[in-house]
Amino acid sequence: MAITIVDTLYLIAIILFIVGLKRLSSPDTARDGNLIAAFGMGFAIVVTLVYPMEGNNNNYIWIAGGLLLGSLVGLIAAKRVPMTAMPEMVSLFNGLGGASTMLIAIVEFYNYPADQSLLSGQMITTDFALFVGCISFTGSLIAYGKLQGFLRDSWVLPFPKLINMVLLIAIIGLSIYLLNLPSLDFNYVLILLVLSLIYGITFVTPIGGGDMPVVISLLNSFTGLGAALAGLIYSNQVMLVGGILVGASGTILTILMCQAMNRSLFNVLVGGFTSTGPAAGGSREEVVKEASLADLAIQLKYSKKVYIVPGYGLAVAQAQHLCSELDNLLEAEGVSVKYAIHPVAGRMPGHMNVLLAEANVPYPKLIDLEDANKDFPSTDVVLVIGANDVVNPAAKEDPSSPIYGMPILDVELAKSIVILKRSMSPGYAGIQNQLFFGERSRMLFGNAKSSLQKLVDEVGNA
Amino acid sequence: MEALIQLLGDNLQMIYILVFAILLGTEVISKVPSVLHTPLMSGANAISGVVVIGAIILIRQAASDDYLVLILGFCGIALAMTNVVGGYAVTHRMLDMFKKKKKD
Numbered sequence: 396m397a398i399t400i401v402d403t404l405y406l407i408a409i410i411l412f413i414v415g416l417k418r419l420s421s422p423d424t425a426r427d428g429n430l431i432a433a434f435g436m437g438f439a440i441v442v443t444l445v446y447p448m449e450g451n452n453n454n455y456i457w458i459a460g461g462l463l464l465g466s467l468v469g470l471i472a473a474k475r476v477p478m479t480a481m482p483e484m485v486s487l488f489n490g491l492g493g494a495s496t497m498l499i500a501i502v503e504f505y506n507y508p509a510d511q512s513l514l515s516g517q518m519i520t521t522d523f524a525l526f527v528g529c530i531s532f533t534g535s536l537i538a539y540g541k542l543q544g545f546l547r548d549s550w551v552l553p554f555p556k557l558i559n560m561v562l563l564i565a566i567i568g569l570s571i572y573l574l575n576l577p578s579l580d581f582n583y584v585l586i587l588l589v590l591s592l593i594y595g596i597t598f599v600t601p602i603g604g605g606d607m608p609v610v611i612s613l614l615n616s617f618t619g620l621g622a623a624l625a626g627l628i629y630s631n632q633v634m635l636v637g638g639i640l641v642g643a644s645g646t647i648l649t650i651l652m653c654q655a656m657n658r659s660l661f662n663v664l665v666g667g668f669t670s671t672g673p674a675a676g677g678s679r680e681e682v683v684k685e686a687s688l689a690d691l692a693i694q695l696k697y698s699k700k701v702y703i704v705p706g707y708g709l710a711v712a713q714a715q716h717l718c719s720e721l722d723n724l725l726e727a728e729g730v731s732v733k734y735a736i737h738p739v740a741g742r743m744p745g746h747m748n749v750l751l752a753e754a755n756v757p758y759p760k761l762i763d764l765e766d767a768n769k770d771f772p773s774t775d776v777v778l779v780i781g782a783n784d785v786v787n788p789a790a791k792e793d794p795s796s797p798i799y800g801m802p803i804l805d806v807e808l809a810k811s812i813v814i815l816k817r818s819m820s821p822g823y824a825g826i827q828n829q830l831f832f833g834e835r836s837r838m839l840f841g842n843a844k845s846s847l848q849k850l851v852d853e854v855g856n857a
Numbered sequence: 858m859e860a861l862i863q864l865l866g867d868n869l870q871m872i873y874i875l876v877f878a879i880l881l882g883t884e885v886i887s888k889v890p891s892v893l894h895t896p897l898m899s900g901a902n903a904i905s906g907v908v909v910i911g912a913i914i915l916i917r918q919a920a921s922d923d924y925l926v927l928i929l930g931f932c933g934i935a936l937a938m939t940n941v942v943g944g945y946a947v948t949h950r951m952l953d954m955f956k957k958k959k960k961d
Contacts, residue, residue, distance in 0.1 A: 412904055416885050419900050419948075425893060426952045429900050433945040436907065443910045452921045458913055461931045465909075465938025472939070473946030484947055485899050488940045492905045495937035498929050499911045505926065516863055615902050618940075622908040623878075627871060629914050635871060636878045637907035643882025644901045648894060745894035752954040 401446045405633045408442065411435025412637055416644065422758070439633045478753050479710045482743045483542040486535045486611045489618050493531025496621035497588075500525035503628060504584045513574045517628060522570050524624035525584075526591045531617040533595030538611050541604045548603050555601035556665065562594045605784070606663050608743040609652045613660075616645025652739065658801070686813050686837035692853035694811065698775035700731045702767065704804055705747050706740055708781015708817065712843035717851055718780065719754035724854050733760050735767035735777075735804050737785035764802060771808040779806060779814040781843045787828045812836045815846045896951045903944025909937035 415432025418424035444458065469488070476484045503521045507513070540546035552558055566587065573583045602610055619641025626634030653660050695701060703722070709715060722732045734756065740747045748761055762770065771777065779786055789796040790803045806812050812835055819831070830836055839846050865872065886897070912933035919926040 413881065413885060416897075416901065416904070419897050420885070420893060422893060425896060426949070429896075429945060429948045429952055432900060432904060436904070436941055436945075439907065439910060440913065443913045448914075448917055451917045452919065454916050454919060454921060454927060457916050457927050457931050458934060461912070461916075461934025462909075462938050465935040465940075466942045468935070469939040469941065469943030470946055473943045473950065476947065478951075481895060481899070481947065481951065484943070485895075485902055488943045488947070489902050489905070491936040492902070492908055492940035495906075495908045495912055495933045495940070498933040498936070499908065499915060502915055502926050502929050502933075516861075516865075516867055519861075612898060615898060615905065618902070618905040618908075622905050622911075623875070625908050625911040627868065627875075629911055630868075630871060631910060631914070632871075632874060634907050634910050635874055637904050639875060639878035640882040640885070641901045641905040643879050644886040644897070647883055647886045648898055648901075651894070743895045743898070745896065749895055749951050749954060 401442060402632065404442045405439065405631075408435045408439035408633050409636045411438065412640060416640060439637075443633075477713070478750055479713060480543075481749065482608060482611060482746065483539050486539045486542065486607075486614070489611065489615050490532050490535030490539065492618040493528045493535060493614070493621060496524055496528030496618070496625055497532055498528075499625050499628075500528055501584070501588065504579065505581065507579050510578055513576060513579055518574055520624050520627045522574060522587070524621055524628065525587065526566060526570070526594075527617050527621040527624065529588065529591030530595040530598060531614045531621060533592050534599040534614050534617075535611070537596055537599040538607050538614065541599075542607050546600075551601050552597065555597065558597050559594070562590060562597060566590050566594060602664065608739070609649055609660070609663050611743075612645055612649040612652060614645075616642045616649065619643075619645055683819070683831050684837045686839045688839070688849055688853045691813060691837075691839065692850060692856075695725060695730065695776055695850075695854060696728050698725075698730050700733075700770075700774045701725060702733055702735050702762075702771065702774050702777045702806070702809065704735045704737070704740075704777060704779045704782050704786060704806060705751065706737075706780065706782020706785060708783075708815075708843050710741050710746065710750055710781070712781065714780065714844040714847050715750045715754040715756075717844060717847040719751070719756050721847060721851050721854065722756065722760075724851065733762050733767075733770070735764070735771075735806075736761050737764055737782070737804055738802075740782060740785055764804060768805045768808075771805055774809040775811060777806045777809040777812045779812065779816075780847070781815065781817075783816070783828055786830055788830055789828070792829075806830070807833055807835075810835065813839055815839045815841070815843055817842060896948050899944055899948040899951065903941055903948060906937045906939075906941035906944060909934055909941055912937055 411431050412435045415428045415435060418428025418431060472484065500521050507518065537546065569583065569587050569590065573587060599610055619638045621638070623635050623638030623642060626632070626638055649660060653663060703718060705718065709718065725732050734751060736747050751761065784798055786804050786806045787798060788807055790798045790801045793799060807830055812830065812833065814831060814836060816838060818840065831838060912930050915933065916927060916930035919930060
């Protein structure tokens with residue numbers, strides 16, 4: 396009787412999750428969607444706290460402490476994080492979820508009766524949950540470190556593929572051995588734990604920082620899978636459905652991101668982005684033209700149509716507000732200003748949209764890749780702010796280039812291109828960009844924020 | 858093999874739910890405009906903190922003097938709850954910006 400009521404209440408929570416996710420997929424309803432999903436979670440937690448359970452000791456003090464501590468840390472972290480560091484934050488939160496799955500699996504092993512055979516559905520699931528939780532924990536931390544810049548892409552172990560393969564075989568072998576033991580030996584669980592934690596590190600470390608969004612999305616689906624496995628262990632529907640929803644959504648999102656870069660998931664994971672060939676054209680003696688601020692300001696004011704191509708450099712320099720200021724100044728002069736958003740601009744799909752929305756740039760001004768490319772030939776000036784690989788013509792022209800085949804913004808079709816960049820250093824993919832040497836291209840060197848500030852002042856005065 | 862069949866047999870209902878949830882998850886998610894990918898990822902990430910429920914069940918079932926389990930469970934709740942609350946709060950912050958702009 397009690398169980399039927401609990402299951403019915405859980406069903407309500409599940410429906411709230413699904414409706415929440417559904418509403419998150421449209422801009423008008425996204426805010427409600429998030430609140431609905433959050434309410435569903437709160438509801439599921441309350442049901443779990445109060446339902447009658449056989450042999451329970453409740454230990455409510457411990458639960459309350461954990462809930463309170465986690466809520467506090469989560470709220471403070473979410474309030475403090477700057478908008479530019481969102482992807483890292485998501486990665487960090489994701490790792491914590493993975494760590495929780497890992498701890499549950501450890502306790503399940505620890506609690507297992509000593510004299511019983513391990514070869515049961517429950518223990519197979521627990522073993523798998525331990526592995527998935529560990530990868531998502533340490534893998535997310537590495538992804539966080541890479542995006543924060545603590546960890547460099549050049550810090551790679553020798554023979555990463557070999558190490559990963561050996562580790563994976565060792566983990567699978569050990570799992571099979573462990574589950575076939577007549578009784579549990581906890582030492583093997585600890586070895587399995589350590590190996591899985593190391594695997595999370597070696598799995599993510601060789602992947603270039605530019606691919607971290609794909610990795611975070613993948614690890615997000617791992618965490619979902621971990622939660623679903625824990626749901627199987629406890630025969631708990633909310634955990635199962637919630638976890639699987641996240642697992643499925645993470646997988647879809649991962650595939651969408653890979654498609655935007657015209658690469659397969661396999662290609663991202665096995666690598667090839669970081670170490671392919673020398674920087675093409677890097678040694679050639681070519682001259683770039685520098686733009687003068689005054690000329691540029693006047694040129695912008697008398698243009699009909701201006702496109703801004705924002706990239707990670709804009710995000711890092713927190714220059715989105717200045718960007719919008721420049722936009723307003725130019726619009727006041729009757730110039731049409733739009734933004735061309737590459738699907739992988741920034742560090743995550745949609746990252747640029749969020750940043751520009753923060754700076755009050757209206758939705759209709761954000762143009763996606765296909766429409767922007769149709770528009771470039773009739774554009775007077777394109778301002779490329781802190782973007783590089785997404786405007787590199789090598790993706791179309793040079794089959795030996797590591798980014799060959801990736802759809803790019805064809806800014807070279809515009810009448811004039813101005814690139815705001817800190818230096819001539821190559822972008823995330825580590826390759827030179829022929830666009831900078833183009834006939835109609837000019838460079839404006841400097842930090843995106845200070846360059847834009849000067850430009851705004853100049854346009855205001857001119 | 859026997860264990861596997863046992864697993865399938867014991868959890869047939871759960872497996873039904875699992876399969877439908879996979880189908881539902883891909884269907885709900887596959888129609889999202891790329892603008893909302895980051896908030897969606899963050900929101901989905903918050904839902905993956907549902908593992909907090911497992912940690913709560915674990916503590917409720919633990920003996921009152923089994924401090925190792927209690928401490929591990931406490932950590933499990935705190936970590937997963939950070940994921941849940943932080944995830945929803947960050948998503949809310951991101952979505953707030955869309956709203957502010959809409960009013961203008």
